[in-house]
Amino acid sequence: MYAEGAKRGAPRAKQIADRYHLLVNLRDTLKDALARHQDVLPVVEEQGKEAGSSSQDPAQPSLAALVPVQAPPQQEVGEAGSISAEPPQLSASQRRRQISRANRYARYEQIRALAGQGLSQREIARQLHLSRGCVHRYVTAERFPERALPGKRRSLLDPYLPYLRQRWEQGCHNGRQLAHEIAAQGFRGSTSLVRQLLGGWRAGLPVPEARVRGPKRRTAPPAKRRVSARQASWLFVTPPQQLTEQRRGLLERICQINPDLRELYQLGQEFILMVKQRRARRLDPWLLRVGQSHSTDLRGFASGIKRDYDAVKAALSLPWSQGQVEGQITRLKLLKRQMYGRARFELLRSRVLRRA
Numbered sequence: 001m002y003a004e005g006a007k008r009g010a011p012r013a014k015q016i017a018d019r020y021h022l023l024v025n026l027r028d029t030l031k032d033a034l035a036r037h038q039d040v041l042p043v044v045e046e047q048g049k050e051a052g053s054s055s056q057d058p059a060q061p062s063l064a065a066l067v068p069v070q071a072p073p074q075q076e077v078g079e080a081g082s083i084s085a086e087p088p089q090l091s092a093s094q095r096r097r098q099i100s101r102a103n104r105y106a107r108y109e110q111i112r113a114l115a116g117q118g119l120s121q122r123e124i125a126r127q128l129h130l131s132r133g134c135v136h137r138y139v140t141a142e143r144f145p146e147r148a149l150p151g152k153r154r155s156l157l158d159p160y161l162p163y164l165r166q167r168w169e170q171g172c173h174n175g176r177q178l179a180h181e182i183a184a185q186g187f188r189g190s191t192s193l194v195r196q197l198l199g200g201w202r203a204g205l206p207v208p209e210a211r212v213r214g215p216k217r218r219t220a221p222p223a224k225r226r227v228s229a230r231q232a233s234w235l236f237v238t239p240p241q242q243l244t245e246q247r248r249g250l251l252e253r254i255c256q257i258n259p260d261l262r263e264l265y266q267l268g269q270e271f272i273l274m275v276k277q278r279r280a281r282r283l284d285p286w287l288l289r290v291g292q293s294h295s296t297d298l299r300g301f302a303s304g305i306k307r308d309y310d311a312v313k314a315a316l317s318l319p320w321s322q323g324q325v326e327g328q329i330t331r332l333k334l335l336k337r338q339m340y341g342r343a344r345f346e347l348l349r350s351r352v353l354r355r356a
Helices: 002-009 019-035 090-116 119-128 132-140 158-169 175-183 191-202 229-237 245-257 259-277 281-290 296-307 309-315 322-340 345-354
Strands: none
Touching: 019 229, 019 259, 019 296, 019 309, 090 119, 090 132, 119 132, 175 191, 229 245, 229 259, 245 259, 245 281, 259 281, 259 296, 259 309, 281 296, 281 309, 296 309, 322 345
């Protein structure tokens, strides 16, 4: 359909098939052909994981070589000049609190310095882009106001903690029920706040013993699975030099199952080399061999090539491709989906021509 439209719109233009889509169509064809032999494909052992894992390729850098080596922490010097062997280790939360306190203290010193110069609180808040309440709190404080620790901050539940503890010890562990009871006493917080408190108390409860229902069942060994047609198709289109030893052995096992699968692999690899190395002269002999093969899926793929023979032959001999056209079509579809049901054709035409 697209070829016929291009021929009508530009009869003098030379059509060139997209090499990427040729390889994609080949891989889909191989997957369909391998799906017909799914029942005889090799079984993947969980210990070896031939199709799922690969050993480290010596030609590729190891993971340790890609990770930057961190410099060791600098040792601290004591008052007498001695080097402490074990510097104090801080947790991530402690380091964040230190950084936050240093920033707040620097802001406190800056506000105090500006206030000492005679600036008003309104002017300080305007210059430092702070709220007037923050400036007022720092100016009127006798010393730097430290923040309360997380465990020492006041909570809306503080006045009701004795009642909640009493009801908890009586056996009421329902957060919604307890929140409803303290709400009648004046609590204005949320139920989730009560549940958060009870969650910490609930962690201290003894763990109930698991009930034993009947004899202990034996865990069945993991079921073995066969290589899927999708995995095998990737092995068929991957260059042999890029396969690991395990995957290369798995590929040989697949090809040894049936002579048709070996022929399918050989024909697929020949077509891939044809596309990558631009060997257009081998297209006709390859089509002849496919016509004599036993694979109906590969013969259907060859029939599609024959219908668009000139464009495929040009893709195997010329350096150009219609990748630019494919990109423009994708962009047009994206614009159309973005504007579906929101604007008219005039705006769509403007957006398309603006970036053309």
